[in-house]
Amino acid sequence: MKIATWNVNSIKVRLEAATAWLKEAKPDVVALQEIKCMDENFPAEAFEALGYNCAVHGQKTYNGVALLSKLPLEDVTPRLPSGDGDDHSRYLEAVVTGAKGTLRIASIYAPNGNPVGTEKFTYKLSWLERLGGHAKGLLKNEEPVALIGDYNIIPEDRDCYDPKAWLGDALFQPQSKAALRTIENLGYTDAFRARNQAAGQYTFWDYQAGAWRKNHGIRIDHILLSPQGLDRLKDCGIDKHVREGDKPSDHVPVWAELDL
DNA sequence: ATGCCGACAGGATGTCGA
Numbered sequence: 001m002k003i004a005t006w007n008v009n010s011i012k013v014r015l016e017a018a019t020a021w022l023k024e025a026k027p028d029v030v031a032l033q034e035i036k037c038m039d040e041n042f043p044a045e046a047f048e049a050l051g052y053n054c055a056v057h058g059q060k061t062y063n064g065v066a067l068l069s070k071l072p073l074e075d076v077t078p079r080l081p082s083g084d085g086d087d088h089s090r091y092l093e094a095v096v097t098g099a100k101g102t103l104r105i106a107s108i109y110a111p112n113g114n115p116v117g118t119e120k121f122t123y124k125l126s127w128l129e130r131l132g133g134h135a136k137g138l139l140k141n142e143e144p145v146a147l148i149g150d151y152n153i154i155p156e157d158r159d160c161y162d163p164k165a166w167l168g169d170a171l172f173q174p175q176s177k178a179a180l181r182t183i184e185n186l187g188y189t190d191a192f193r194a195r196n197q198a199a200g201q202y203t204f205w206d207y208q209a210g211a212w213r214k215n216h217g218i219r220i221d222h223i224l225l226s227p228q229g230l231d232r233l234k235d236c237g238i239d240k241h242v243r244e245g246d247k248p249s250d251h252v253p254v255w256a257e258l259d260l
Numbered sequence: 261a262t263g264c265c266g267a268c269a270g271g272a273t274g275t276c277g278a
Contacts, residue, residue, distance in 0.1 A: 009266080009267070010268080012267090034267095036267070036268075060269095061267085061276090114276095152278075170278085171278065204278070206277095208265045208278095209263085209264050211264095250265085250277085
């Protein structure tokens, strides 16, 4: 089973690029973020034509997450628990069953959190704390779980072109990195780092200042696997070439092959 | 020190992203 995550930065604008990538990469399950549309405006027909079932947790203008799956999507849950008053569409969970077993998978769009020192940053940290609480609960099932998406966190210096340039940014704050480590310390593993220790492996390049041309990127899109999920991990990679296409998203897909 | 670019809503330009 091949799973993938991609922050598309508007599914409306990215529909052509998305269908082209699906045809080429042939993932079984895809988590999308920043679809930036309401459920009724999600172009489900275009994906159904390629053999995908769709689950959508949309929002007008901002955020919005979705799951595409060639396998039936079961037990679809469109939010994190205990989100009193949080109306952002940033989490969508479902269960899929492959030939060798089930996978619980979530599409995650963690808050950006900039600027630091504002309620946006405290919202980011509290949202990640809620995610961690939910992630901990999921471990009790002792099943393969994949929490995949745009975490808006640069884990380490080797995950950005110029660490000094990101020191004041919410994506690189000690509290942000600690929030990710807290989830990892529960028992989740960064699938990419389980297969690749190289520096300079990015998933995002800003549209501005020639960031792509100069390879000024950051690695912020992550595939986190529960212990049982990690047991099934065969390979993990970044589809970097997608950043070169017509009307690209500023993020590229990250994928993992699981023995499921 | 800030904008750079791009998407969105709305119908100009401000907000947001990272």
